[in-house]
Amino acid sequence: MPARGDHDARRRDVSQAVWEVLAAHGFGGLTLRAVAAHMGASTGLLTHYFPSKKALVRHALEVAQEHTQGRDRFPAEGEGLPGLRAALLDVMPLTPEAVAMSRVWVSFWDAALGDDELAAAELRRYERWRGMLRPHVEAALRLGQLPADADPEDVVATAAGFGHGLVVQALFDPARFPPRRQAALVDGFVALLGR
Amino acid sequence: MPARGDHDARRRDVSQAVWEVLAAHGFGGLTLRAVAAHMGASTGLLTHYFPSKKALVRHALEVAQEHTQGRDRFPAEGEGLPGLRAALLDVMPLTPEAVAMSRVWVSFWDAALGDDELAAAELRRYERWRGMLRPHVEAALRLGQLPADADPEDVVATAAGFGHGLVVQALFDPARFPPRRQAALVDGFVALLGR
DNA sequence: GAAGATACATAACAAACGTTTGGTACGCGA
DNA sequence: TCGCGTACCAAACGTTTGTTATGTATCTTC
Numbered sequence: 047m048p049a050r051g052d053h054d055a056r057r058r059d060v061s062q063a064v065w066e067v068l069a070a071h072g073f074g075g076l077t078l079r080a081v082a083a084h085m086g087a088s089t090g091l092l093t094h095y096f097p098s099k100k101a102l103v104r105h106a107l108e109v110a111q112e113h114t115q116g117r118d119r120f121p122a123e124g125e126g127l128p129g130l131r132a133a134l135l136d137v138m139p140l141t142p143e144a145v146a147m148s149r150v151w152v153s154f155w156d157a158a159l160g161d162d163e164l165a166a167a168e169l170r171r172y173e174r175w176r177g178m179l180r181p182h183v184e185a186a187l188r189l190g191q192l193p194a195d196a197d198p199e200d201v202v203a204t205a206a207g208f209g210h211g212l213v214v215q216a217l218f219d220p221a222r223f224p225p226r227r228q229a230a231l232v233d234g235f236v237a238l239l240g241r
Numbered sequence: 242m243p244a245r246g247d248h249d250a251r252r253r254d255v256s257q258a259v260w261e262v263l264a265a266h267g268f269g270g271l272t273l274r275a276v277a278a279h280m281g282a283s284t285g286l287l288t289h290y291f292p293s294k295k296a297l298v299r300h301a302l303e304v305a306q307e308h309t310q311g312r313d314r315f316p317a318e319g320e321g322l323p324g325l326r327a328a329l330l331d332v333m334p335l336t337p338e339a340v341a342m343s344r345v346w347v348s349f350w351d352a353a354l355g356d357d358e359l360a361a362a363e364l365r366r367y368e369r370w371r372g373m374l375r376p377h378v379e380a381a382l383r384l385g386q387l388p389a390d391a392d393p394e395d396v397v398a399t400a401a402g403f404g405h406g407l408v409v410q411a412l413f414d415p416a417r418f419p420p421r422r423q424a425a426l427v428d429g430f431v432a433l434l435g436r
Numbered sequence: 437g438a439a440g441a442t443a444c445a446t447a448a449c450a451a452a453c454g455t456t457t458g459g460t461a462c463g464c465g466a
Numbered sequence: 467t468c469g470c471g472t473a474c475c476a477a478a479c480g481t482t483t484g485t486t487a488t489g490t491a492t493c494t495t496c
Contacts, residue, residue, distance in 0.1 A: 098485080153351045155351065156347065209406060239433070288454085438496090440494085445490080445491095447488080453482070454481090466470100
């Protein structure tokens with residue numbers, strides 16, 4: 047077994063394993079031994095790359111965040127509401143990978159509720175997500191796709207709420223919320239906004 | 242300090258303590274010792290009333306559920322959409338107790354993601370909640386408050402998603418989502434449904 | 437090819453966990 | 467008043483946790 051590998055790449059491998067254990071068993075099932083076993087290694091490997099479990103989790107979530115943002119997104123077939131539609135579809139658990147990702151973030155809410163630092167991170171994450179929706183809402187307003195008196199910030203918050211709420215429902219009841227229906231509900235919601 | 246107390250009442254006391262620890266620290270911070278300390282007792286007391294931690298949690302969630310349902314609800318000032326509005330306001334974290342309750346349920350999602358039995362319970366809970374929204378949606382349809390071609394089941398799922406999504410946002414960002422704004426967003430959403 | 441840093445595995449550590457055990461204090465029927 | 471069952475505490479059990487210590491290959495550099 048080698049030395050001189052790519053240190054950062056290995057850290058990313060470990061984060062990936064953290065991610066997968068998290069998706070499979072939630073924060074309650076996230077132990078160093080579980081992560082190590084999942085990647086066929088020992089806990090010594092983990093401690094070699096991360097000083098503590100908390101540091102490991104923090105890095106894994108950062109990596110996850112980049113992965114979330116750099117995703118092959120649904121192409122927005124237009125400005126305004128179509129863009130909002132695409133942004134919402136981006137967060138839906140439509141594929142197995144997206145399901146895993148959603149599971150991790152929902153799981154993360156529990157950990158964040160009990161830890162101030164993680165709660166602050168979750169707050170920022172929410173702001174960033176609303177920030178991604180906002181341009182589309184503002185464009186829609188400019189294009190007259192929304193009632194002229196609509197408050198953009200309220201529309202953003204409403205859309206963000208609808209999106210995450212639908213994610214949770216789909217996560218717990220995939221039979222009732224298959225990808226096709228998730229997409230249909232998103233379409234219906236966006237149509238609702240546009241009068 | 243023994244004897245002939247009301248056994249069931251004591252079990253409810255314990256469940257209440259579980260509830261409070263859960264609201265404060267999430268599932269990750271729920272330990273028998275924490276619960277015992279919270280009620281100034283020993284872990285022996287807990288095991289005296291419950292055979293295992295899992296049984297304890299199960300009972301606590303059942304009690305919580307009854308408490309959720311038997312809540313002093315917002316009076317529905319009308320049939321159809323006003324009723325839907327009231328039902329949505331009922332789940333919003335508008336008061337400290339409602340905040341605690343919402344924290345517990347969000348926290349519960351993590352535990353449910355890693356445990357099949359809890360996941361099934363969460364699925365049922367969701368069905369029950371949609372079941373509470375459905376009559377209002379159907380009444381709204383009957384009263385012509387919704388477009389005649391609207392699918393009631395889709396409207397229910399959309400409203401349920403919006404509701405829970407807003408709960409999560411409000412939980413993590415109470416400054417941005419004070420009670421007044423939560424209510425305003427619910428009003429805006431219901432108005433959206435009614436054209 | 438010797439020296440030293442790197443990359444792990446293995447094993448031990450104290451702490452915390454859920455659970456079990458043993459004991460004591462009290463209420464109640466006899 | 468005796469005896470028994472309930473209610474509970476205190477302590478200990480074995481396991482699992484995150485962390486630390488030690489050991490051993492492998493690579494890099496000279």
